[in-house]
Amino acid sequence: MNYLSDKKELTVLAIETSCDETACAVLKDGVVLSSVISTQIEIHRRFGGVVPEIASRNHTLSIGTVVEEAIIKSKLTFADIDAFAVTYGAGLLGALLVGVSYAKGLAYALNKPLVGVNHIRGHIAANYIAHPELKPPYISLIVSGGHTAVAVIKSYSDVELLGSTSDDAAGEAFDKVARVLGLPYPGGPEIEVLAKKGRAVIPLPIAKTSNPLDFSYSGLKTAVINYIHNTEQKGENYNKADVAASFQTAALSALVKNAVTAALDKKIDKIAVSGGVGANSELRNQIDSLGLKYNIKVFYPPLILCTDNAAMIGMEATLHIREGRPFSELSLDAKATLKI
Ligand code: KG4
Ligand code: ZN
8 A cells, every 4th residue: 555545636747758758747636737748859850860868968958847837737836746756667768867866856855755657557558548438458559669569458557468579669660661761750650641642562571470469570671671772773763652651551460460369369359559659540540440340449549648748657657556556765766678
């Protein structure tokens, strides 16, 4: 138990700095009062991807104003906050340290508890904000720039991993393929737009993994790169939109197949999709249509809760506290890698 588990109107301030978004949100009983996201996308775009050292420095520059703005927008004061939550992993170590140190400082100064949150669990919790009716058990498909996994959510705290990526994450593959196509970072939304103008006519491999629910993207990425190089070497032109459409079709097919297979195998009639790639409309269309076919209900967070944000971290912390799980020590450390 913890002393806040039964508290009425539990108010949590959450901080997220695991990658290139500095974010802070205030939640009361799982309802988002404010959510502020300061993205560094424009800063990293000229490098074609996130530069960790630059990300850390910019988190340091923005965190104070982002937290301040979240408090002002929530119409509360620091004194109203019951607990401070922060993403402590997985992510870029230097970037995580900024949020962890700031949250520790607030918890210490205001003498309130600290809750360290696993970023992937945060992505899962994004669906509870938009769909309070979503209750375990259900199948979760987590697809972001750093993670690709399918899991059974047995209870709010009990997650059974069924499959994950053995190499690149799905979002990472979108970003890398976009880069070879000369598209700006982040590549996922760019590929989605371009793919709508093309046809999936280029044959690309869909990786076979020894665990059928695992994912692998490095072979697909290499096949796209080889296709582009071979075509260029022959002095021929290739259709960028067709490459985008062919890659997207292959990349999404494994996600859709594994999520639906997991639901059918486990006889669970709910799938919740989360993470940045979960914003992809083609992914949503495909899972929706298989969902209709097999009578599986599919849930997604709104687009703003798919990509990194602090509201999802606050939601996970709220569940953590409500379930009576222990608070974190002020010695909480950032972790670059963390299991689901
Ligand atoms: O969840 P997220 O914001 O950060 C991580 O935790 O990684 O996910 C970012 C990833 C990027 O790789 C980005 O290209 C991808 O999500 N993404 C998309 C779309 N929107 C974002 N991928 C495909 N289609 C999209 N519409
Ligand atoms: Zn994320």
